Amino acid sequence: MLPFEHRSQLRVRYGETDQMGVVWHGNYILYFEAARTEAMRACGGSYRELEEAGVMMPVVEVGVRYIRPAHYDDLLTIVVRIEDPPGARMTFTYNVLNEEGETLATGHTVLAFMDAATRRPCRPPNTLRRLFSRN
Amino acid sequence: MLPFEHRSQLRVRYGETDQMGVVWHGNYILYFEAARTEAMRACGGSYRELEEAGVMMPVVEVGVRYIRPAHYDDLLTIVVRIEDPPGARMTFTYNVLNEEGETLATGHTVLAFMDAATRRPCRPPNTLRRLFSRN
Amino acid sequence: MLPFEHRSQLRVRYGETDQMGVVWHGNYILYFEAARTEAMRACGGSYRELEEAGVMMPVVEVGVRYIRPAHYDDLLTIVVRIEDPPGARMTFTYNVLNEEGETLATGHTVLAFMDAATRRPCRPPNTLRRLFSRN
Amino acid sequence: MLPFEHRSQLRVRYGETDQMGVVWHGNYILYFEAARTEAMRACGGSYRELEEAGVMMPVVEVGVRYIRPAHYDDLLTIVVRIEDPPGARMTFTYNVLNEEGETLATGHTVLAFMDAATRRPCRPPNTLRRLFSRN
Secondary structure, eight states: OOSEEEEEEEEOOGGGBOTTSSBOTTHHHHHHHHHHHHHHHHTTOOHHHHHHTTEEOOEEEEEEEEOSOOOTTOEEEEEEEEOSOOSSEEEEEEEEEOTTOOEEEEEEEEEEOEETTTOOBOOOOHHHHHHTOOO | OOSEEEEEEEEOOGGGBOTTSSBOTTHHHHHHHHHHHHHHHHTTOOHHHHHHTTEEOOEEEEEEEEOSOOOTTOEEEEEEEEOSOOSSEEEEEEEEEOTTOOEEEEEEEEEEOEETTTOOBOOOOHHHHHHTOOO | OOSEEEEEEEEOOGGGBOTTSSBOTTHHHHHHHHHHHHHHHHTTOOHHHHHHTTEEOOEEEEEEEEOSOOOTTOEEEEEEEEOSOOSSEEEEEEEEEOTTOOEEEEEEEEEEOEETTTOOBOOOOHHHHHHTOOO | OOSEEEEEEEEOOGGGBOTTSSBOTTHHHHHHHHHHHHHHHHTTOOHHHHHHTTEEOOEEEEEEEEOSOOOTTOEEEEEEEEOSOOSSEEEEEEEEEOTTOOEEEEEEEEEEOEETTTOOBOOOOHHHHHHTOOO
């Protein structure tokens, strides 16, 4: 049911920092992806099973805005939201929070649906469409 | 002198691919950064020297659009462009091309200027402002 | 008290796989590090606090043996063991298990102690020596 | 012809550093791999073509010793050596040098041969065996 929201947590790894002493900005993409995986698992639409069933979801767009830095060993909360039902594309938005609940970064990814065998665009699986419908 | 354009090349590493058999989408951020470093070096504004002089340029925004996949061992060309003089922020845009000259991805990053000691925003160094002025 | 053993779990991220369809071998170093951080926190010797107190532990040696592949979305258990009290160096060994309890990889890291200010070798902090003594 | 030696260069990326202000130790595995790819290409045994021909070379062991740190923007030289003809396994050793020719790290990787279709061990392709024979 939409809108759908899910929260998961992760701990910043040392190797994810850079010499500025904060999380290297590119690693938020990893965090978004981990949170997206958890969000899809939580609502019964495991991405792993999707791929095993022959549907891949390549990322076609990503964007991040950085507000406050994250540091090594921080416990981050990633809030994932899905507002719209999956069509040719599916959009996830993210909010990265620290332990004080402050927003460190926001972002979004847009994914497409691709037949793993033909590598051609395909329609979203019915399972996903049922999970993320308006009512 | 603006607009400024610079091209550099890099070879896709095996560890940069994912199980879709293509470059993992987050790694384009690494490519943008490598190309930005080369672009700044080429025009005499080495980012390394900037940091050694006490100015850091944290990334405040990044965006990528993925058009065609890149593969292991591909030789990619990254075109970096700077259109506007550095103010409170500085924007770089990117075009990632394969060996056939096809665009694989486009993107941009917006960076701020920060005093390394105080971690407070600061003005862009004069060296950079002279390098990237309108005439 | 030695020997010390600690277990933690992590979920394989998509971006950690490579085009062989398994976890890229270099990413086990990230897993070892995450598990080492958790092990040190669990016994009261937080690495973050260690660095904040001015002691860094650069890695001087790492080794991994790969036995079975790990896959995207696998829930891995990392067993960390410390056998010997910290001296000029400190050695951690690792065992990476899948959900069936099979060993996927084993490894070790050797770390030194370094004064963060002078970047010179230093003795292990007393806190660590007390935590990891023979009795 | 053995022993075989090859040198290639790479520039350290910002995202490859960590908050210690040096290259994060796990990233040497990326460097070894990039250098191995170049070494194999240079002698006519492109790893990409090997995989396209149905043979994969999973890493079964890796080891690194860290001597001096590498820094952002350093131009590193990686010396790859092959001493022994490929059998069930194939070993590469590495020497990472800075611009002054000092050794920053040494390491090795052991790779196996695997049939990409069956995922079973296989013999090294004849092309590779001819390239890396004793005389």
